[in-house]
Amino acid sequence: xxxxxxxxxxxxxxxxxxxxxxxxxxxxxxxxxxxxxxxxxxxxxxxxxxxxxxxxxxxxxxxxxxxxxxxxxxxxxxxxxxxxxxxxxxxxxxxxxxxxxxxxxxxxxxxxx
Amino acid sequence: xxxxxxxxxxxxxxxxxxxxxxxxxxxxxxxxxxxxxxxxxxxxxxxxxxxxxxxxxxxxxxxxxxxxxxxxxxxxxxxxxxxxxxxxxxxxxxxxxxxxxxxxxxxxxxx
Numbered sequence: 001x002x003x004x005x006x007x008x009x010x011x012x013x014x015x016x017x018x019x020x021x022x023x024x025x026x027x028x029x030x031x032x033x034x035x036x037x038x039x040x041x042x043x044x045x046x047x048x049x050x051x052x053x054x055x056x057x058x059x060x061x062x063x064x065x066x067x068x069x070x071x072x073x074x075x076x077x078x079x080x081x082x083x084x085x086x087x088x089x090x091x092x093x094x095x096x097x098x099x100x101x102x103x104x105x106x107x108x109x110x111x112x113x
Numbered sequence: 114x115x116x117x118x119x120x121x122x123x124x125x126x127x128x129x130x131x132x133x134x135x136x137x138x139x140x141x142x143x144x145x146x147x148x149x150x151x152x153x154x155x156x157x158x159x160x161x162x163x164x165x166x167x168x169x170x171x172x173x174x175x176x177x178x179x180x181x182x183x184x185x186x187x188x189x190x191x192x193x194x195x196x197x198x199x200x201x202x203x204x205x206x207x208x209x210x211x212x213x214x215x216x217x218x219x220x221x222x223x224x
Contacts, residue, residue: 004156033212035214040122040216041216042119042202042214042215042216042217043157043202043214044214045211045212045213045214048211048212050209056211058211058212059114059211059213090156090157092156096208096209097208099145099206099208099209099212100145100146100147100159100162100164100204100206101147101159101162102147102157102159102212104156104157104158105156106155106156107154107155107156
């Protein structure tokens with residue numbers, strides 16, 4: 001089954017404790033992206049990647065890191081989480097020439113205390 | 114960068130009526146305009162999209178229109194059903210670059 005998987009689905013952590021949210025897709029998509037969703041603000045792009053070893057900042061990259069060492073994986077790293085990073089996070093992927101057709105993962109709800 | 118504005122933020126319609134959601138964008142370089150539906154507890158899912166070289170596109174009860182001159186595009190849902198209740202997002206982008214979402218419209222279809 002074609003899908004985007006994210007782990008964990010729920011996470012409660014404390015300020016400053018490094019964490020990684022994994023994202024994997026099995027559709028051989030070149031384009032992968034991370035978004036955060038906050039009430040009243042819609043989805044905002046954090047980072048995106050057009051292919052292996054190519055990453056670019058989105059609208060809200062501060063406090064986040066990503067890497068794209070393999071085509072299928074695109075982890076999101078919070079080196080020192082802060083309470084303002086409490087949010088719902090989505091990973092998505094698509095073919096590079098069909099970015100309008102992004103497939104989204106199920107989401108990761110993060111609470112930073 | 115691009116700025117996508119979406120209205121209204123909430124919309125209630127009677128079952129069988131039509132619903133219209135409008136978006137504007139600022140960057141004339143944007144060349145694709147998808148619409149996503151998000152049901153509770155799930156990720157957004159593409160329902161229809163339009164490219165900048167097309168003015169209108171239909172898929173059964175859903176249609177999207179694009180006015181490039183005015184930089185706005187709209188989603189039209191006809192004969193609404195309770196299962197159409199969800200949050201709808203418009204988006205705009207330029208191939209190979211950033212992707213921008215609107216702030217969402219919560220649609221409620223009243224049986």
